[in-house]
Amino acid sequence: MLSKSPSILELELSGWGRYPVIKSYLQRPEKISSFSEIVQESKDISVIPRGAGRSYGDAALNPKGHTILTERLNRMLAFDQQTGILRCEAGVTIKEILEVFAPRGWFPAVTPGTKFVTIGGAIAFDVHGKNHHLDGAFSRHVKSLTLILASGEVVECSSQENSDLFWATVGGMGLTGIITEVELALCPIQTAYIQSHKLKANNLDEAIALFTEYEPQYQYSVAWIDCLASGRSLGRSILMLGNHAQVDELDSKQRNQPLQIQSKPRFKVPFDLPAGLLNRYTISTFNGLYFARQRSRQVQSIIDYDSFFYPLDFLWDWNRLYGKQGFVQYQFVVPLETSREALLKVLQLCSHKGWGSFLAVLKRLGSHSGWLSFPMPGYTLALDMPVKPGIWEFLEQLDQIVIQYGGRVYLAKDARLSPEAFRSMYPSFPKWLEVKSKVDPYNHFSSAVSRRLQIESIRELVQV
Numbered sequence: 023m024l025s026k027s028p029s030i031l032e033l034e035l036s037g038w039g040r041y042p043v044i045k046s047y048l049q050r051p052e053k054i055s056s057f058s059e060i061v062q063e064s065k066d067i068s069v070i071p072r073g074a075g076r077s078y079g080d081a082a083l084n085p086k087g088h089t090i091l092t093e094r095l096n097r098m099l100a101f102d103q104q105t106g107i108l109r110c111e112a113g114v115t116i117k118e119i120l121e122v123f124a125p126r127g128w129f130p131a132v133t134p135g136t137k138f139v140t141i142g143g144a145i146a147f148d149v150h151g152k153n154h155h156l157d158g159a160f161s162r163h164v165k166s167l168t169l170i171l172a173s174g175e176v177v178e179c180s181s182q183e184n185s186d187l188f189w190a191t192v193g194g195m196g197l198t199g200i201i202t203e204v205e206l207a208l209c210p211i212q213t214a215y216i217q218s219h220k221l222k223a224n225n226l227d228e229a230i231a232l233f234t235e236y237e238p239q240y241q242y243s244v245a246w247i248d249c250l251a252s253g254r255s256l257g258r259s260i261l262m263l264g265n266h267a268q269v270d271e272l273d274s275k276q277r278n279q280p281l282q283i284q285s286k287p288r289f290k291v292p293f294d295l296p297a298g299l300l301n302r303y304t305i306s307t308f309n310g311l312y313f314a315r316q317r318s319r320q321v322q323s324i325i326d327y328d329s330f331f332y333p334l335d336f337l338w339d340w341n342r343l344y345g346k347q348g349f350v351q352y353q354f355v356v357p358l359e360t361s362r363e364a365l366l367k368v369l370q371l372c373s374h375k376g377w378g379s380f381l382a383v384l385k386r387l388g389s390h391s392g393w394l395s396f397p398m399p400g401y402t403l404a405l406d407m408p409v410k411p412g413i414w415e416f417l418e419q420l421d422q423i424v425i426q427y428g429g430r431v432y433l434a435k436d437a438r439l440s441p442e443a444f445r446s447m448y449p450s451f452p453k454w455l456e457v458k459s460k461v462d463p464y465n466h467f468s469s470a471v472s473r474r475l476q477i478e479s480i481r482e483l484v485q486v
Protein backbone atom coordinates (compact mmCIF):
# COMPACT_ATOMS: atom_id res chain seq x y z
CA MET A 23 0.00 0.00 0.00
CA LEU A 24 1.34 3.42 -0.89
CA SER A 25 1.26 6.00 1.86
CA LYS A 26 -0.74 9.15 1.06
CA SER A 27 0.24 11.56 3.85
CA PRO A 28 -0.37 15.26 3.09
CA SER A 29 3.34 15.78 2.40
CA ILE A 30 3.16 13.29 -0.46
CA LEU A 31 2.13 14.70 -3.81
CA GLU A 32 0.43 12.54 -6.42
CA LEU A 33 1.42 13.53 -9.96
CA GLU A 34 1.76 12.26 -13.52
CA LEU A 35 5.50 12.25 -14.12
CA SER A 36 7.88 11.47 -16.98
CA GLY A 37 11.51 11.92 -17.96
CA TRP A 38 12.73 14.46 -20.51
CA GLY A 39 11.47 12.34 -23.43
CA ARG A 40 7.90 12.47 -22.00
CA TYR A 41 7.63 8.72 -22.47
CA PRO A 42 6.48 6.86 -20.42
CA VAL A 43 4.18 8.98 -18.25
CA ILE A 44 3.60 7.35 -14.88
CA LYS A 45 1.43 8.19 -11.86
CA SER A 46 3.92 8.91 -9.08
CA TYR A 47 3.98 9.72 -5.38
CA LEU A 48 6.49 12.48 -4.74
CA GLN A 49 8.25 13.53 -1.58
CA ARG A 50 10.45 16.60 -1.29
CA PRO A 51 12.52 16.47 1.90
CA GLU A 52 14.06 19.73 3.04
CA LYS A 53 17.09 18.44 4.97
CA ILE A 54 19.59 15.59 4.71
CA SER A 55 18.30 14.15 8.01
CA SER A 56 14.79 13.89 6.49
CA PHE A 57 16.19 11.76 3.65
CA SER A 58 17.52 9.24 6.21
CA GLU A 59 14.18 9.26 8.04
CA ILE A 60 12.23 8.58 4.83
CA VAL A 61 14.51 5.70 3.91
CA GLN A 62 14.25 4.16 7.37
CA GLU A 63 10.55 4.74 7.93
CA SER A 64 9.26 3.58 4.55
CA LYS A 65 10.60 0.02 4.76
CA ASP A 66 7.60 -1.54 3.02
CA ILE A 67 7.58 1.06 0.21
CA SER A 68 10.29 1.28 -2.41
CA VAL A 69 11.93 4.65 -3.11
CA ILE A 70 14.00 6.20 -5.90
CA PRO A 71 15.78 9.58 -5.85
CA ARG A 72 15.08 12.08 -8.62
CA GLY A 73 17.31 15.00 -9.59
CA ALA A 74 16.30 17.46 -12.32
CA GLY A 75 14.40 14.84 -14.37
CA ARG A 76 16.69 15.30 -17.38
CA SER A 77 17.19 11.59 -18.03
CA TYR A 78 14.97 10.78 -20.98
CA GLY A 79 13.18 7.59 -19.98
CA ASP A 80 12.07 5.77 -16.83
CA ALA A 81 15.12 5.88 -14.54
CA ALA A 82 13.78 8.55 -12.18
CA LEU A 83 10.25 7.12 -12.06
CA ASN A 84 8.86 4.73 -9.47
CA PRO A 85 5.29 3.63 -10.23
CA LYS A 86 5.19 1.16 -7.31
CA GLY A 87 6.64 3.37 -4.60
CA HIS A 88 7.80 6.88 -3.81
CA THR A 89 9.98 9.24 -5.82
CA ILE A 90 12.20 11.39 -3.61
CA LEU A 91 13.04 14.82 -5.03
CA THR A 92 16.55 16.04 -4.23
CA GLU A 93 16.03 19.66 -5.29
CA ARG A 94 16.35 20.99 -1.72
CA LEU A 95 19.80 19.41 -1.39
CA ASN A 96 21.16 22.49 -3.09
CA ARG A 97 23.85 23.92 -0.84
CA MET A 98 27.48 24.51 -1.71
CA LEU A 99 29.43 23.50 1.41
CA ALA A 100 33.12 24.33 0.89
CA PHE A 101 35.57 25.25 -1.87
CA ASP A 102 39.36 25.07 -1.93
CA GLN A 103 40.62 27.79 -4.29
CA GLN A 104 44.07 26.11 -4.46
CA THR A 105 42.93 22.66 -5.58
CA GLY A 106 39.55 23.51 -7.16
CA ILE A 107 37.78 20.91 -5.00
CA LEU A 108 34.15 21.73 -4.26
CA ARG A 109 32.08 20.05 -1.56
CA CYS A 110 28.37 20.37 -2.30
CA GLU A 111 25.04 18.68 -1.81
CA ALA A 112 23.88 16.35 -4.56
CA GLY A 113 20.92 18.46 -5.73
CA VAL A 114 23.21 21.33 -6.82
CA THR A 115 23.05 21.72 -10.61
CA ILE A 116 25.82 22.24 -13.17
CA LYS A 117 24.15 25.59 -13.93
CA GLU A 118 24.58 26.69 -10.31
CA ILE A 119 28.22 25.60 -10.30
CA LEU A 120 28.84 27.59 -13.50
CA GLU A 121 27.16 30.70 -12.12
CA VAL A 122 29.26 30.67 -8.95
CA PHE A 123 32.59 29.32 -10.13
CA ALA A 124 33.12 30.26 -13.80
CA PRO A 125 33.56 33.95 -12.80
CA ARG A 126 36.21 32.75 -10.30
CA GLY A 127 38.09 30.80 -12.99
CA TRP A 128 36.79 27.25 -12.40
CA PHE A 129 34.72 25.03 -14.71
CA PRO A 130 33.11 21.55 -14.38
CA ALA A 131 35.70 19.01 -15.56
CA VAL A 132 32.92 17.09 -17.36
CA THR A 133 29.59 18.47 -18.47
CA PRO A 134 26.74 16.89 -20.44
CA GLY A 135 24.91 18.72 -23.25
CA THR A 136 22.56 20.47 -20.81
CA LYS A 137 23.48 22.37 -17.66
CA PHE A 138 20.10 21.61 -16.05
CA VAL A 139 21.23 18.39 -14.38
CA THR A 140 22.03 17.77 -10.73
CA ILE A 141 25.36 16.43 -9.49
CA GLY A 142 23.53 13.40 -8.06
CA GLY A 143 21.97 12.68 -11.46
CA ALA A 144 25.31 13.19 -13.22
CA ILE A 145 26.93 10.60 -10.93
CA ALA A 146 24.02 8.17 -11.10
CA PHE A 147 24.51 7.97 -14.89
CA ASP A 148 28.25 8.70 -14.79
CA VAL A 149 27.67 11.21 -17.58
CA HIS A 150 30.17 12.02 -20.31
CA GLY A 151 30.95 15.26 -22.11
CA LYS A 152 32.59 16.26 -25.36
CA ASN A 153 35.98 15.55 -23.71
CA HIS A 154 35.40 11.94 -22.67
CA HIS A 155 38.20 10.60 -24.90
CA LEU A 156 40.68 12.73 -22.86
CA ASP A 157 39.17 13.42 -19.45
CA GLY A 158 36.95 10.38 -18.86
CA ALA A 159 33.47 10.36 -17.36
CA PHE A 160 32.04 12.40 -14.47
CA SER A 161 33.15 9.80 -11.89
CA ARG A 162 36.83 10.44 -12.67
CA HIS A 163 36.46 13.88 -11.06
CA VAL A 164 34.45 12.76 -8.02
CA LYS A 165 36.84 12.63 -5.06
CA SER A 166 34.26 11.13 -2.71
CA LEU A 167 30.54 10.86 -2.16
CA THR A 168 28.20 10.30 0.78
CA LEU A 169 25.41 7.77 0.39
CA ILE A 170 22.34 6.85 2.45
CA LEU A 171 21.94 3.07 2.16
CA ALA A 172 18.71 1.08 2.41
CA SER A 173 19.53 0.30 6.05
CA GLY A 174 19.61 4.04 6.80
CA GLU A 175 23.38 3.83 7.36
CA VAL A 176 25.34 6.77 5.93
CA VAL A 177 28.61 5.79 4.21
CA GLU A 178 31.34 7.66 2.40
CA CYS A 179 32.91 6.08 -0.65
CA SER A 180 35.46 6.88 -3.34
CA SER A 181 37.64 5.00 -5.82
CA GLN A 182 39.89 4.19 -2.81
CA GLU A 183 37.47 3.83 0.11
CA ASN A 184 34.55 1.37 -0.16
CA SER A 185 35.51 1.23 -3.81
CA ASP A 186 33.05 -1.56 -4.75
CA LEU A 187 30.20 0.60 -3.55
CA PHE A 188 31.65 3.59 -5.41
CA TRP A 189 31.88 1.71 -8.76
CA ALA A 190 28.37 0.34 -8.30
CA THR A 191 26.97 3.79 -7.46
CA VAL A 192 28.49 5.70 -10.38
CA GLY A 193 26.21 4.73 -13.25
CA GLY A 194 24.04 2.85 -10.74
CA MET A 195 20.84 4.84 -11.45
CA GLY A 196 20.12 5.63 -7.79
CA LEU A 197 19.63 1.92 -7.03
CA THR A 198 22.39 1.62 -4.39
CA GLY A 199 21.18 4.57 -2.28
CA ILE A 200 20.70 8.33 -2.14
CA ILE A 201 23.81 10.43 -2.78
CA THR A 202 23.65 13.39 -0.43
CA GLU A 203 27.07 15.08 -0.62
CA VAL A 204 29.89 15.06 -3.14
CA GLU A 205 33.50 16.24 -3.36
CA LEU A 206 34.11 17.26 -6.93
CA ALA A 207 37.27 18.49 -8.68
CA LEU A 208 36.69 21.50 -10.95
CA CYS A 209 39.21 22.49 -13.63
CA PRO A 210 40.87 25.92 -13.96
CA ILE A 211 40.00 28.23 -16.87
CA GLN A 212 41.44 31.59 -17.93
CA THR A 213 38.31 32.75 -19.75
CA ALA A 214 34.63 31.91 -20.13
CA TYR A 215 35.14 31.47 -23.88
CA ILE A 216 35.84 28.59 -26.21
CA GLN A 217 38.06 28.73 -29.25
CA SER A 218 35.80 26.81 -31.64
CA HIS A 219 36.63 25.19 -34.95
CA LYS A 220 33.91 23.78 -37.23
CA LEU A 221 34.79 21.40 -40.06
CA LYS A 222 32.62 19.84 -42.74
CA ALA A 223 32.87 16.13 -43.56
CA ASN A 224 31.21 14.85 -46.73
CA ASN A 225 30.63 11.32 -45.42
CA LEU A 226 31.28 9.04 -42.46
CA ASP A 227 34.84 8.11 -43.46
CA GLU A 228 35.78 11.78 -43.68
CA ALA A 229 34.16 12.44 -40.30
CA ILE A 230 36.11 9.61 -38.60
CA ALA A 231 39.34 10.77 -40.29
CA LEU A 232 38.76 14.32 -39.01
CA PHE A 233 38.06 13.12 -35.45
CA THR A 234 41.32 11.14 -35.54
CA GLU A 235 43.37 13.98 -37.04
CA TYR A 236 42.12 16.83 -34.85
CA GLU A 237 41.46 15.20 -31.49
CA PRO A 238 45.02 15.51 -30.16
CA GLN A 239 44.75 19.28 -30.65
CA TYR A 240 41.31 19.81 -29.11
CA GLN A 241 39.95 19.01 -25.66
CA TYR A 242 36.33 18.95 -26.88
CA SER A 243 34.88 17.33 -29.99
CA VAL A 244 31.43 16.42 -31.25
CA ALA A 245 29.77 16.08 -34.67
CA TRP A 246 26.28 16.83 -35.88
CA ILE A 247 25.43 14.14 -38.41
CA ASP A 248 22.84 14.03 -41.19
CA CYS A 249 21.34 10.60 -40.57
CA LEU A 250 19.05 10.72 -43.62
CA ALA A 251 21.81 11.35 -46.18
CA SER A 252 22.47 8.33 -48.37
CA GLY A 253 24.84 7.01 -51.03
CA ARG A 254 28.18 8.81 -51.19
CA SER A 255 26.94 11.37 -48.62
CA LEU A 256 26.05 8.75 -46.00
CA GLY A 257 27.20 10.10 -42.64
CA ARG A 258 27.95 13.65 -43.80
CA SER A 259 28.64 15.74 -40.73
CA ILE A 260 29.77 19.00 -39.22
CA LEU A 261 32.50 18.45 -36.67
CA MET A 262 32.68 20.97 -33.80
CA LEU A 263 35.99 21.14 -31.94
CA GLY A 264 36.96 23.40 -29.07
CA ASN A 265 39.49 24.42 -26.42
CA HIS A 266 39.10 26.80 -23.50
CA ALA A 267 40.32 30.12 -24.92
CA GLN A 268 43.29 31.95 -23.37
CA VAL A 269 42.96 35.68 -22.56
CA ASP A 270 45.17 36.75 -25.49
CA GLU A 271 42.79 35.03 -27.95
CA LEU A 272 39.83 37.27 -26.95
CA ASP A 273 38.86 40.54 -28.59
CA SER A 274 39.30 43.75 -26.61
CA LYS A 275 35.69 43.84 -25.38
CA GLN A 276 35.81 40.23 -24.15
CA ARG A 277 39.22 40.86 -22.53
CA ASN A 278 37.73 43.49 -20.22
CA GLN A 279 35.86 40.76 -18.35
CA PRO A 280 37.26 37.46 -19.62
CA LEU A 281 35.42 35.29 -17.10
CA GLN A 282 31.97 36.85 -17.55
CA ILE A 283 29.44 36.06 -20.26
CA GLN A 284 26.29 37.90 -21.21
CA SER A 285 23.14 35.94 -20.45
CA LYS A 286 21.06 35.47 -23.59
CA PRO A 287 17.29 35.22 -23.98
CA ARG A 288 15.73 31.76 -23.88
CA PHE A 289 12.79 30.86 -26.06
CA LYS A 290 9.80 28.74 -25.18
CA VAL A 291 8.03 26.12 -27.27
CA PRO A 292 4.50 27.34 -26.44
CA PHE A 293 2.57 24.10 -27.08
CA ASP A 294 3.01 20.47 -28.10
CA LEU A 295 3.70 20.38 -31.81
CA PRO A 296 1.59 18.05 -33.99
CA ALA A 297 3.13 14.58 -33.77
CA GLY A 298 3.72 14.23 -37.51
CA LEU A 299 5.56 17.52 -37.96
CA LEU A 300 8.99 15.98 -37.62
CA ASN A 301 8.96 13.41 -40.43
CA ARG A 302 11.52 12.19 -42.98
CA TYR A 303 10.71 15.08 -45.35
CA THR A 304 10.90 17.95 -42.86
CA ILE A 305 13.99 16.47 -41.21
CA SER A 306 15.73 15.81 -44.50
CA THR A 307 15.00 19.42 -45.62
CA PHE A 308 16.30 20.79 -42.32
CA ASN A 309 19.43 18.62 -42.54
CA GLY A 310 20.15 19.72 -46.11
CA LEU A 311 19.84 23.40 -45.17
CA TYR A 312 21.91 22.98 -42.01
CA PHE A 313 24.72 21.27 -43.89
CA ALA A 314 24.67 23.88 -46.69
CA ARG A 315 24.56 26.83 -44.25
CA GLN A 316 28.25 26.44 -43.47
CA ARG A 317 29.69 27.41 -46.85
CA SER A 318 33.42 27.00 -46.28
CA ARG A 319 35.02 23.74 -45.27
CA GLN A 320 36.13 25.18 -41.95
CA VAL A 321 35.18 28.09 -39.70
CA GLN A 322 37.01 29.29 -36.58
CA SER A 323 35.54 31.58 -33.94
CA ILE A 324 35.55 32.48 -30.24
CA ILE A 325 32.20 31.78 -28.57
CA ASP A 326 31.00 31.78 -24.96
CA TYR A 327 30.72 28.48 -23.09
CA ASP A 328 26.89 28.54 -23.12
CA SER A 329 26.77 28.63 -26.93
CA PHE A 330 29.40 25.90 -27.26
CA PHE A 331 28.23 23.43 -24.61
CA TYR A 332 24.52 24.08 -24.20
CA PRO A 333 22.93 25.28 -27.48
CA LEU A 334 19.74 23.32 -26.74
CA ASP A 335 19.27 25.03 -23.39
CA PHE A 336 18.33 28.24 -25.23
CA LEU A 337 15.10 26.56 -26.29
CA TRP A 338 13.09 25.98 -23.14
CA ASP A 339 10.88 22.84 -23.29
CA TRP A 340 12.27 21.74 -26.65
CA ASN A 341 11.00 18.25 -25.80
CA ARG A 342 7.54 19.49 -26.85
CA LEU A 343 8.74 19.56 -30.47
CA TYR A 344 8.01 15.83 -30.65
CA GLY A 345 4.35 16.12 -29.73
CA LYS A 346 2.32 14.66 -26.88
CA GLN A 347 3.38 11.06 -27.45
CA GLY A 348 6.95 11.96 -26.54
CA PHE A 349 10.22 10.61 -27.90
CA VAL A 350 13.16 8.42 -27.02
CA GLN A 351 16.77 9.06 -27.66
CA TYR A 352 18.55 6.00 -29.01
CA GLN A 353 22.17 6.49 -27.99
CA PHE A 354 24.61 3.64 -28.45
CA VAL A 355 28.38 3.18 -28.38
CA VAL A 356 30.37 0.64 -30.39
CA PRO A 357 34.04 -0.34 -29.87
CA LEU A 358 36.63 1.51 -31.90
CA GLU A 359 37.56 -1.55 -33.99
CA THR A 360 33.98 -2.13 -35.18
CA SER A 361 32.75 1.47 -35.13
CA ARG A 362 32.92 2.23 -38.84
CA GLU A 363 31.08 -0.90 -39.91
CA ALA A 364 28.44 -0.64 -37.18
CA LEU A 365 27.78 3.06 -37.79
CA LEU A 366 27.43 2.45 -41.52
CA LYS A 367 24.88 -0.30 -40.87
CA VAL A 368 22.84 1.87 -38.50
CA LEU A 369 22.93 4.91 -40.80
CA GLN A 370 21.99 2.80 -43.82
CA LEU A 371 19.01 1.38 -41.92
CA CYS A 372 17.87 4.85 -40.74
CA SER A 373 18.18 6.27 -44.23
CA HIS A 374 16.54 3.25 -45.89
CA LYS A 375 13.60 3.08 -43.45
CA GLY A 376 13.22 6.85 -43.22
CA TRP A 377 13.70 6.96 -39.44
CA GLY A 378 15.44 10.32 -39.41
CA SER A 379 16.49 12.16 -36.31
CA PHE A 380 16.17 15.92 -36.05
CA LEU A 381 19.17 15.81 -33.78
CA ALA A 382 21.89 13.25 -34.41
CA VAL A 383 25.16 13.53 -32.58
CA LEU A 384 28.41 11.58 -33.01
CA LYS A 385 31.14 11.56 -30.34
CA ARG A 386 34.33 9.71 -29.61
CA LEU A 387 34.48 8.06 -26.17
CA GLY A 388 37.45 6.90 -24.10
CA SER A 389 37.87 4.41 -21.27
CA HIS A 390 35.22 2.55 -19.24
CA SER A 391 34.59 3.39 -15.55
CA GLY A 392 31.68 2.19 -13.33
CA TRP A 393 30.14 -1.26 -13.75
CA LEU A 394 26.98 0.12 -15.30
CA SER A 395 28.63 3.21 -16.84
CA PHE A 396 27.88 3.62 -20.51
CA PRO A 397 31.18 4.71 -22.13
CA MET A 398 33.73 2.38 -23.73
CA PRO A 399 36.54 3.30 -26.16
CA GLY A 400 34.73 3.86 -29.46
CA TYR A 401 32.14 6.06 -31.16
CA THR A 402 28.72 6.93 -29.81
CA LEU A 403 25.77 8.03 -31.93
CA ALA A 404 22.61 9.58 -30.45
CA LEU A 405 19.37 9.69 -32.43
CA ASP A 406 16.10 11.28 -31.29
CA MET A 407 13.03 9.33 -32.41
CA PRO A 408 9.39 10.30 -31.88
CA VAL A 409 7.16 7.65 -30.32
CA LYS A 410 4.95 6.46 -33.19
CA PRO A 411 3.88 3.16 -34.72
CA GLY A 412 6.80 0.95 -35.72
CA ILE A 413 9.39 2.59 -33.47
CA TRP A 414 9.86 -0.32 -31.03
CA GLU A 415 10.38 -2.84 -33.83
CA PHE A 416 12.86 -0.48 -35.52
CA LEU A 417 14.84 0.07 -32.32
CA GLU A 418 14.98 -3.69 -31.74
CA GLN A 419 16.62 -4.00 -35.14
CA LEU A 420 19.17 -1.39 -34.06
CA ASP A 421 19.76 -3.31 -30.79
CA GLN A 422 20.70 -6.39 -32.82
CA ILE A 423 23.30 -4.41 -34.77
CA VAL A 424 24.70 -2.84 -31.58
CA ILE A 425 24.96 -6.26 -29.88
CA GLN A 426 26.48 -7.87 -32.99
CA TYR A 427 29.28 -5.27 -32.94
CA GLY A 428 29.93 -5.48 -29.20
CA GLY A 429 28.32 -2.17 -28.22
CA ARG A 430 25.69 -0.95 -25.77
CA VAL A 431 22.74 1.41 -25.42
CA TYR A 432 22.82 4.35 -22.96
CA LEU A 433 20.25 3.77 -20.20
CA ALA A 434 19.99 7.52 -19.39
CA LYS A 435 18.22 7.94 -22.72
CA ASP A 436 16.38 4.63 -22.83
CA ALA A 437 12.79 3.61 -22.04
CA ARG A 438 12.37 0.28 -23.82
CA LEU A 439 15.46 -1.98 -23.86
CA SER A 440 14.73 -5.64 -22.98
CA PRO A 441 16.33 -7.46 -20.00
CA GLU A 442 18.05 -9.86 -22.42
CA ALA A 443 19.55 -7.10 -24.60
CA PHE A 444 20.68 -5.26 -21.43
CA ARG A 445 22.56 -8.35 -20.20
CA SER A 446 24.38 -8.76 -23.54
CA MET A 447 25.39 -5.11 -23.51
CA TYR A 448 26.56 -4.70 -19.89
CA PRO A 449 28.97 -7.56 -19.10
CA SER A 450 29.93 -6.13 -15.67
CA PHE A 451 26.31 -6.36 -14.51
CA PRO A 452 26.96 -9.46 -12.29
CA LYS A 453 29.55 -7.47 -10.28
CA TRP A 454 27.08 -4.62 -9.87
CA LEU A 455 24.33 -7.01 -8.80
CA GLU A 456 26.57 -8.52 -6.14
CA VAL A 457 27.04 -5.12 -4.50
CA LYS A 458 23.37 -4.20 -4.92
CA SER A 459 22.34 -7.46 -3.31
CA LYS A 460 24.61 -6.79 -0.32
CA VAL A 461 23.60 -3.20 0.33
CA ASP A 462 19.94 -3.46 -0.65
CA PRO A 463 18.80 -7.10 -0.39
CA TYR A 464 15.08 -6.20 -0.26
CA ASN A 465 15.17 -3.79 -3.22
CA HIS A 466 14.19 -0.82 -1.13
CA PHE A 467 15.67 1.32 -3.95
CA SER A 468 13.72 0.40 -7.01
CA SER A 469 12.42 2.18 -10.12
CA ALA A 470 10.61 1.67 -13.39
CA VAL A 471 13.92 0.92 -15.12
CA SER A 472 15.10 -1.61 -12.51
CA ARG A 473 11.84 -3.54 -12.88
CA ARG A 474 11.80 -3.30 -16.66
CA LEU A 475 15.37 -4.59 -16.93
CA GLN A 476 14.88 -7.07 -14.06
CA ILE A 477 17.98 -5.84 -12.28
CA GLU A 478 16.76 -6.37 -8.74
CA SER A 479 18.70 -7.96 -5.87
CA ILE A 480 19.08 -11.70 -5.58
CA ARG A 481 18.81 -12.76 -1.93
CA GLU A 482 21.27 -15.69 -2.29
CA LEU A 483 24.02 -13.20 -3.20
CA VAL A 484 23.64 -11.55 0.20
CA GLN A 485 25.55 -14.48 1.74
CA VAL A 486 28.51 -14.17 -0.72
Ligand SMILES: Cc1cc2nc3c(=O)[nH]c(=O)nc-3n(C[C@H](O)[C@H](O)[C@H](O)COP(=O)(O)OP(=O)(O)OC[C@H]3O[C@@H](n4cnc5c(N)ncnc54)[C@H](O)[C@@H]3O)c2cc1C
Pocket residue numbers: 038070071072073074075076077078081082092112113133134135136138139140141142143144146147148149150151194195196197199200201202334434435
Ligand atom coordinates in the same frame (compact mmCIF):
# COMPACT_ATOMS: atom_id res chain seq x y z
C1 LIG B 1 19.45 18.03 -23.64
C2 LIG B 1 20.15 16.92 -22.93
C3 LIG B 1 21.48 16.67 -23.23
C4 LIG B 1 22.15 15.65 -22.56
N1 LIG B 1 23.46 15.42 -22.88
C5 LIG B 1 24.13 14.43 -22.28
C6 LIG B 1 25.50 14.21 -22.56
O1 LIG B 1 26.11 14.91 -23.37
N2 LIG B 1 26.13 13.21 -21.91
C7 LIG B 1 25.50 12.43 -20.98
O2 LIG B 1 26.14 11.53 -20.43
N3 LIG B 1 24.20 12.62 -20.68
C8 LIG B 1 23.51 13.60 -21.30
N4 LIG B 1 22.20 13.83 -20.98
C9 LIG B 1 21.56 12.96 -19.96
C10 LIG B 1 21.68 13.54 -18.54
O3 LIG B 1 22.96 14.09 -18.33
C11 LIG B 1 21.50 12.40 -17.52
O4 LIG B 1 20.31 11.73 -17.73
C12 LIG B 1 21.54 12.88 -16.05
O5 LIG B 1 21.50 11.73 -15.24
C13 LIG B 1 20.36 13.78 -15.71
O6 LIG B 1 20.52 14.28 -14.38
P1 LIG B 1 19.24 14.70 -13.51
O7 LIG B 1 19.70 15.47 -12.34
O8 LIG B 1 18.23 15.32 -14.38
O9 LIG B 1 18.76 13.26 -13.00
P2 LIG B 1 17.33 12.53 -13.14
O10 LIG B 1 16.97 12.43 -14.56
O11 LIG B 1 16.36 13.13 -12.21
O12 LIG B 1 17.73 11.09 -12.59
C14 LIG B 1 18.63 10.30 -13.32
C15 LIG B 1 19.09 9.12 -12.45
O13 LIG B 1 19.85 9.63 -11.36
C16 LIG B 1 19.35 9.12 -10.14
N5 LIG B 1 19.60 10.16 -9.14
C17 LIG B 1 19.28 11.47 -9.20
N6 LIG B 1 19.69 12.10 -8.08
C18 LIG B 1 20.29 11.17 -7.31
C19 LIG B 1 20.89 11.19 -6.01
N7 LIG B 1 20.98 12.30 -5.27
N8 LIG B 1 21.39 10.03 -5.53
C20 LIG B 1 21.33 8.88 -6.25
N9 LIG B 1 20.76 8.81 -7.46
C21 LIG B 1 20.24 9.94 -7.98
C22 LIG B 1 17.87 8.86 -10.41
O14 LIG B 1 17.36 7.88 -9.53
C23 LIG B 1 17.92 8.35 -11.85
O15 LIG B 1 18.22 6.98 -11.86
C24 LIG B 1 21.49 14.85 -21.59
C25 LIG B 1 20.15 15.11 -21.28
C26 LIG B 1 19.48 16.15 -21.94
C27 LIG B 1 18.04 16.42 -21.59
